[in-house]
């Protein structure tokens with residue numbers, strides 16, 4: 109099938125102005141990390157799901173996200189080398205490659221994705237949300253540094269709901285362990301009004317983010333909610349949630365998308381406007397980062413647009429109503445941690461996908477199952493089966509990895525996708541007839 | 542007059558229980574206890590005391606081993622996920638777990654965690670609970686949370702039993718499990734002192750029997766074995782002494798355990814069926830039973846990969862203590878393929894052993910690993926090296 113006539117040659121990557129702004133923000137954070145140790149600023153390493161960005165900002169602590177480093181290294185084709193290094197140093201080939209990419213990078217001098225040296229952490233804030241591997245990851249990183257480690261244990265929503273016991277447990281940890289330790293590490297007294305202020309900013313950005321994600325309900329969708337979505341979630345899932353910069357970014361992004369919507373345009377791809385929207389997909393699972401653009405191209409070349417994805421909920425599920433709440437800041441942080449996507453029960457995850465299939469009028473469900481991530485992957489075959497049964501829509505299952513280039517077989521993935529799109533086309537044609 | 546059981550009688554009985562993938566022991570118990578309920582649990586730890594106090598039979602489900610043909614289970618899991626969940630699903634889908642009225646999924650890793658949700662969808666008529674345990678250890682924070690979780694389980698089981706579970710019921714059950722743990726500890730001591738009298742494969746089968754037998758019967762079985770084993774004359778080999786680590790969830794095939802011994806290694810401590818030795822000290826049998834169980838978990842329980850180690854300096858200490866106490870000469874790390882907790886923990890434990898100059902070797906297995914030759918050779922070489930060093 110042909111690529112859209114509107115698409116530009118593939119060498120120049122097309123960027124919206126919001127993307128440029130985001131790039132500036134991310135680069136500035138890497139710069140600030142690079143100079144933190146020298147300038148005496150305190151640094152935390154912390155995970156994306158259940159991150160306490162607003163709280164860390166209350167202590168002027170710079171935030172380093174090892175998962176982001178891993179994915180950025182994946183996109184820049186550096187992760188393969190780091191993973192091999194970690195395996196040479198005793199890590200098993202079987203385990204999560206995010207961890208190995210991080211460990212390999214540290215072992216090779218801890219030069220971050222942008223080429224700047226990453227700082228030694230003053231505190232490892234282990235937000236133990238939605239993934240058991242996080243615990244081992246920071247135990248492994250802790251071996252290399254002489255710094256405090258805070259374990260924030262976030263119970264799993266096994267029955268699909270937050271109980272008062274779970275919330276109380278997280279709140280108590282925050283009040284009696286996390287905050288006092290951050291005070292000690294930073295030498296700064298906790299100011300709840302400062303936290304409230306950041307949380308007000310968070311909620312503004314969250315409102316706009318939800319609007320952006322839900323714009324995909326339109327036909328054609330003005331966004332791609334998976335590949336494009338990865339960029340859209342960048343600031344709010346990381347060091348910027350709660351900042352004015354993030355609020356501005358989301359306001360600007362929303363403006364751009366409103367414009368696209370008014371013009372009846374589809375998503376922007378790295379090669380310009382996507383062509384005619386032929387298939388609307390919901391995607392469960394993570395992207396592949398080592399071949400991100402090639403992978404995306406396999407979709408837009410075929411007119412396939414992702415209208416909703418679960419990956420864009422790993423750092424917070426906002427589209428079912430949750431917002432950071434400045435009136436109840438600590439409780440709201442607890443609910444935020446408890447509510448991240450991979451902390452939800454499998455039936456809840458299936459329920460979410462089912463509603464996406466319906467609300468976004470999707471033609472099918474695609475699962476990208478990654479070898480690294482048991483948290484996402486274990487159970488996905490049942491999810492597929494269950495969702496096909498419930499929605500009557502065809503599903504497809506592909507296997508890749510997040511940042512290990514050895515597990516991305518472009519030919520296999522392309523074949524699989526092409527036959528899936530053909531099947532969708534036949535279904536659509538039969539439906540139209 | 543009762544005839545004293547021989548080691549062979551006891552081990553044969555355990556082997557029969559081990560081989561029985563239809564869980565007839567559970568069915569027999571239910572036949573003998575009309576209206577009685579059986580509650581399954583997966584590795585690594587659940588408070589069996591509460592199940593027992595409800596008058597129910599706790600049943601450990603440790604996968605399908607190497608005798609179960611997995612036909613349906615593979616359709617539920619990608620190739621890069623360990624084997625225990627797929628064989629557990631197979632057991633469930635083939636009706637082998639029908640005698641269970643409920644299933645507990647302890648907090649051990651993402652695979653078992655997600656399996657709890659799969660179970661909710663696949664076996665809608667059964668009681669299913671993900672049993673969360675704290676990863677922080679302060680009584681006033683983690684303890685409060687954990688006591689709530691314990692209480693939830695207690696309430697659920699009381700409802701199923703149709704009667705309340707009293708504190709007295711719990712004290713009695715705690716006492717019964719204290720006794721079981723004490724006898725197991727005696728058994729482990731016996732093996733550490735005279736491993737040729739109590740081989741690891743037998744100890745393993747004895748502990749496995751405890752996964753399906755009522756605890757009182759199991760304690761008696763262990764006592765009988767200890768008595769019988771001490772009376773047997775068994776040849777003492779020139780084996781080296783090792784601790785096996787990493788086998789806490791998916792089980793190695795029995796042949797693998799036997800292979801280690803045939804290769805020249807006496808296993809003198811291990812992390813097999815950790816639930817039987819999870820709580821290290823006796824749990825008090827007076828006072829608030831929930832609080833007692835909570836404190837035992839928080840402050841007196843085994844260290845393992847599925848548990849957070851808050852103090853970097855203590856990483857590996859538990860294993861080293863096992864080595865020292867059992868006078869082991871080395872450690873064999875055996876981990877299930879694709880097991881993130883065991884495999885990610887391993888380098889840290891190895892580092893700790895290196896610091897203490899304790900030799901180790903490492904390999905992976907699956908519950909259905911058929912070819913044991915390579916593992917046997919590796920264990921043999923390890924044993925020879927240790928003997929050379931200590932010569």
Ligand code: SF4
Nearest residue numbers: 204206239241481482
């Ligand atoms: S297992 Fe999944 S969620 Fe956990 S660190 Fe790895 S990629 Fe992230």
Ligand code: SF4
Nearest residue numbers: 623650652790791880
């Ligand atoms: S073998 Fe390891 S990864 Fe598999 S279920 Fe058990 S603990 Fe989890």
